[in-house]
Amino acid sequence: MNGQRATRSVEAVFREDRSRLLALLAARFGDLDLAEETTSEAIEAALRRWPVDGVPDKPLAWLLTTARRKAIDRIRRDRAYAERLAALQVESDRAAPTVPPEAGFGDIPDERLQLFFTCCHPALSAEARAALTLRFLAGLTTSEVARAFLVPTATMAQRIVRAKRKIRTARIPFRVPGPDELPARLPSVLRVVYLVFTEGYAASSGGDLMRPDLAEEAIRLARILHRLLPGEREVTGLLALLLLTDARRAARTDAAGGQVLLEDQDRALWDADLIAEGQRLVVPALTGPGVGPYAVQAAIAALHDEATDFETTDWPQITALYDVLFQIDPSPLIALNRAVAIAMRDGPQAGLPLLDALADTEELRGYHLLPAARADLLRRLGRTTEAAAAYRAALDLASNEPERATLIRRLATLAGR
Structure with missing residues (x-):
């Protein structure tokens, strides 16, 4: 015992x-x-x-x-x-300062932010910064980090080794940057916190839909950053986004751990306190010139959380915000989410060509949610044969078991079983 x-x-x-x-x-x-x-x-x-x-x-x-x-x-x-x-x-x-050998852990300063900023040093590539932080601060395995970046495990292992060697040979210090360095260093740190949350909220693989420990760690780190940098609007925006998104956690799975999609969730299970806290942060995050991507995403999340049910969601406003977000960050992933929002506002026929245009995008080539979204639109249009093929394509790419189960159920529904 x-x-x-x-x-x-x-x-x-x-x-x-x-x-x-x-x-x-x-x-x-x-x-x-x-x-x-x-x-x-x-x-x-x-x-x-x-x-x-x-x-x-x-x-x-x-x-x-x-x-x-x-x-x-x-x-x-x-x-x-x-x-x-x-x-x-x-x-x-x-x-x-050096920590005295006799100190208890309650007396030891929390130095994780030093490690965050070290891993996000500008001497490192953007990919290396995120990979190092996910590996060492979030505790993801190398294979989990590789899946987050859609690259082979061996490639990610080499990337991490090279990044550690760079820190060592360039003598990058383990410290929080000064005020003059902070603006250039902060976006990388925010990106990594966001990636940690993303892996926690929608696990890249395994038998569980979510990894709540990672989501909570990301929120904790975002809170620390917000306390240290209350005037940085993108820090505020990131914290708001994480809170408003995580508020839905309890409704995202059923009693057996299966996935419950947004349209089917019991909104009474959403965390009202987290939603209220996130909503309070959205306003200062959006106030002032040069609104950042996390603030805009937080505003989108707030609109989802404000809706009493899926049918009354303000899709025109969400689409307008995605238009703004795409101007700030014209990435394929934002384009995918924008296409889905347009389909919800204007119908599946409006969103399908936008998704088809992303089919050959290298960044989304291994991303299962692209064919899954396409399959959903084809299903809504009654094009069942094409929808089934798209669901199977998504199933080939998905490695999270609850998500795979959802795709299998959709396929079975199309087959009339």
């Missing part, structure tokens, strides 16, 4: 605070590889020791102390490695 309790305690710590432990070690030693390896070694040590010695009163502090000792032992054994780390650490030490 003690062994089972110890295992559960380690798993809980790893699930909830692995990113914090990793961030502290990275800030202390200035090396992501060392931080990741010693974090894993500390977890392994806990799985061996805690069943025998008992779970410590401060398990996180125990893990930090153990990981730090293992890192120091490794540095002492390798003089060349120690010299390299010493060079890397100069700027990090200037930016943040």
Whole structure:
């Protein structure tokens, strides 16, 4: 029984605070590889020791102390490695105080934002910034990050290795940027928080529709950013968007974990407090010149949340907002969502040519929601043979089991079963 309790305690710590432990070690030693390896070694040590010695009163502090000792032992054994780390650490030490070895975890500053801004440094490519942050801050596996970017796992693994090497060789410090650097650095951080939420709200694969732990982590990080940067309207917009979207979580699955689409959701299950908080944030996010994409998306989410049912949704206003959003960010994904909104406003025949025009878009080639949306419009037009083919195409691309089940049900309905 003690062994089972110890295992559960380690798993809980790893699930909830692995990113914090990793961030502290990275800030202390200035090396992501060392931080990741010693974090894993500390977890392994806990799985061996805690069943025998008992779970410590401060398990996180125990893990930090153990990981730090293992890192120091490794540095002492390798003089060349120690010299390299010493060079890397100069700027990090200037930016943040060293945590005393005897400190409890409640006394330790939260350094995850430092790791966020390090992973989103402008010296790194946009893809590398998001990939590193999803890997190390959100705790996604390399294969999960690869699926989020629609690339092979091996390609993503190489991208992460190159990005870590870039941080090391360029001596990128682990710190939060100053006011003069912040405008250039913030969009990358916001993008990563958004990607973390997206993976949590609609998991790229697996047996569950959602990964609530990731969605909650993204919201927590967005709240931290909003507290630190209350005057940044896109920070406000992002937080509003996440709250207004996450408010529907309880209605998105049935008792068996199956997917419930927006038109079929019980809106009484939506979280009224999150909706109210998100709505309060939308106004300041939209106020002033140069409205950003997250603020516009938040306004769209607010319109969905305000509707008493699917039929009374204000599709003309939503379409108008998608027009604005597409001017700000003319990406294929925004074009896809805009096409669906136009179809809801003007009928499926109006949206279908817009979806067909995206068929050869490289960014959407492996994205199952494009053929799925096309199938839905074809079904509504009564073109059942074409709709079935599109549903099968979506099914070939989908890797999330509840989403696959929804597509299978749609196919069965078309077949009259």
